[in-house]
Structures are given as structure tokens and as C-alpha cells.
Amino acid sequence: MNTYQDILLGEIEQSVLTISLNRPEFHNALCNNLLKELAQALDAASSNADIKCVVISGSEKVFAAGADIKEMAKLDAIGVLQDTRPQYWDTLRKFKKPIIAAVNGYALGGGCELACHADIIIAGSNAKFGQPEINLGIMPGAGGTQRLIRTVGKSLAMKMVLAGEVIDAETALQSGLIAEITQPEATLERATKLAQQIAGKSAIAIQLAKQALLESFETPLETGLSLERKAFTILAASEDRQEGIQAFMEKRKAVFKDV
Ligand code: CAA
Numbered sequence: 001m002n003t004y005q006d007i008l009l010g011e012i013e014q015s016v017l018t019i020s021l022n023r024p025e026f027h028n029a030l031c032n033n034l035l036k037e038l039a040q041a042l043d044a045a046s047s048n049a050d051i052k053c054v055v056i057s058g059s060e061k062v063f064a065a066g067a068d069i070k071e072m073a074k075l076d077a078i079g080v081l082q083d084t085r086p087q088y089w090d091t092l093r094k095f096k097k098p099i100i101a102a103v104n105g106y107a108l109g110g111g112c113e114l115a116c117h118a119d120i121i122i123a124g125s126n127a128k129f130g131q132p133e134i135n136l137g138i139m140p141g142a143g144g145t146q147r148l149i150r151t152v153g154k155s156l157a158m159k160m161v162l163a164g165e166v167i168d169a170e171t172a173l174q175s176g177l178i179a180e181i182t183q184p185e186a187t188l189e190r191a192t193k194l195a196q197q198i199a200g201k202s203a204i205a206i207q208l209a210k211q212a213l214l215e216s217f218e219t220p221l222e223t224g225l226s227l228e229r230k231a232f233t234i235l236a237a238s239e240d241r242q243e244g245i246q247a248f249m250e251k252r253k254a255v256f257k258d259v
Contacts, residue, residue: 004041005022005037006021006022006023006033006037007022007034007037008022009041012051013196014051014199014200016195017055019055021034021038021039021042021059021063021192021204027065027067028064029064029067029231030067030111030114031068038056039088048253052098052198052201052258053099053196054097054098054099054100055188056102057101057103058102058103058104058107059104059190060104060124060184061104061105063104063105064106064114065108065111066108066109067085067109074208077146085144088246089117096211097203097206098119098120098210098241100119100195101115101118103115103121103122103124103127104123104126105124105126105127106130107129107130107132108130108166109133109140111132111172112129112144114142116121116177119210120194121178122191123169123182123187124184125181125182128167128169129163129167129172130167131144131148131160133164133166134162134165140161143158144194150217151175152172152175153259154175156171156175164225167239174253202240202258203256204235205235205238209232210229211227211231240254240256240259243256
């Protein structure tokens, strides 16, 4: 049962939970309550072994138009300093299971930053990504200057953040921001299929592989390679590794038990 106000939880299907942002009248602007509910839903998904992958989506027309500007307008510097939002973003950042963002329409400001928190972005041909905070006399505050530049490179990130220019799905694909473009009506379905494909693998291997991949943003190559080797070694102790290799030898599909 959906006990949330600003997000909708789908049924868990083939180990995939879909979370839909649900403030259609405000282009899914990310008010504090929406972010809080998203963090709560992810916390619950963390400890639910039935969920192996999460899809975050907006509607067919809009992903999210950023932080709720009307809410933000009420905060002075102390209010921003004491804001609980960074802790909600942290829940997303630390979430160990894969997250796929299904993006149609606007993903602006905090909406673009939310998509950038996902491990994979699948976007509709109508998707538009941007960090237009500069037009409000502010700047990105949820990773927009850090994650974006590491993903799309310096020049494009500078253009988006300093000029507030919005990019289309094609440019997002060329720059490596997104993995695939779909028809808008097929974005959620494609993201869900991909999530189910990931959910069919060994959850332990997926968790360690995600951790190692994300570590590349944080560490020098030497440290990252060492972490990768340790994770690879740990996986040698899993039953899923035995099963995966055995299944290959026996020319059958592996059945992973996440142990
Ligand atoms: N916050 C609050 N309300 C928003 C909103 C937002 N980010 N974006 C849209 N809305 C509201 C509008 O105020 C409007 O509500 P009313 O009908 O009550 O006036 C409703 O949603 C529909 O919006 P528009 O009439 O503007 O729709 P449009 O189709 O003409 O334009 C848009 C769509 C281009 C997305 C435009 O709404 C827009 O530019 N929105 C703001 C985008 C933005 O600046 N985002 C960055 C926010 S700051 C941030 O994100 C910082 C951070 O996280 C750290």
C-alpha cells in the first residue's frame, strides 16, 4: 500500500521496485517532503531482500523540474545550512543496490542531479537535462558541479552550469550522461527491463561491482585497482560464483541465490 504523498511505489516485479515522483501539478518539483519520502523508500528497499534493483521515474512528460523554488525562497542562509536535504541526498548516494533513472521531459536543477545520482539513466527522446540554477542567481547544490563534470566533461558541464543551457537527449547520449534513448512512452518499460536483467544476476556481485565502479570517481587508479582486486577475491567465496561457472560449463542458465 502506498503510504506516501509525493511519490508512488509500484508493485515489486521480478525483484524491481519502481518509485515514481508524484507532484504532477508542479512538474515534480523536489520539495523536502518528496526527497524525504524518496530517502525513506530507499531505506526500506535497502533492507528488503525481495528488492534487488530500483527504478526512479517521473511521468511521460516530466522527470523533475528541480528543487521546489517556492519552498527554497523561504530559507535564509541559516535555513539552508540547517536544511535536512543533504541527508536525503546522502541516502541516495549511499544506496548499495543499482538505481536506474527513467527520464522523460525536463530533468532540471535538482531533477538533473537526481538523475545523476542514478547508476544508469535511460531517457526518452523528449528528455531535457539542465542546471538552470544560475538563472535564479544561485548554483547547483546537490552534486551538479561535481557529478556532472565527471560524467560529461569540463566544457559541456561549464556550459550547462554557467550559461544555464539545457541539453537534449542526443547531446546527453553523446556526452555519456545517459545510456540509451527510447520513445517517451517506452522509457519506463525499457528501464524496468534493464533493472530486471540486473536483478537476475548475483546480488553480491552486483553490489561489489557497483561499489568498485563508483569508487573510480573517488580514488586514484592504484587504489581503485586494489579495491577491485579485493572485491574480485571476495567473490571467489560466494556460492553464486560456483553456480555461475558451473552453469556455464553445463550450458544452462545460472540460478543465483545471492549467497
Ligand atoms: N519549483 C516549484 N514550482 C515549480 C518548479 C520548481 N522548480 N518548476 C515548475 N513549477 C511550477 C510552476 O510554478 C507552475 O505552478 P503554478 O501553476 O502554480 O504557477 C507549475 O509548476 C507549472 O510550471 P510552468 O507553468 O512554469 O510550466 P512550463 O511548461 O511553462 O515550464 C519549466 C516548465 C521549463 C520546467 C519551468 O517550470 C521552469 O523553468 N521551472 C524551474 C526550473 C528550475 O529553475 N529548476 C532549478 C530549481 S533550483 C534547484 O534545483 C537547486 C537544487 O536542487 C540544489
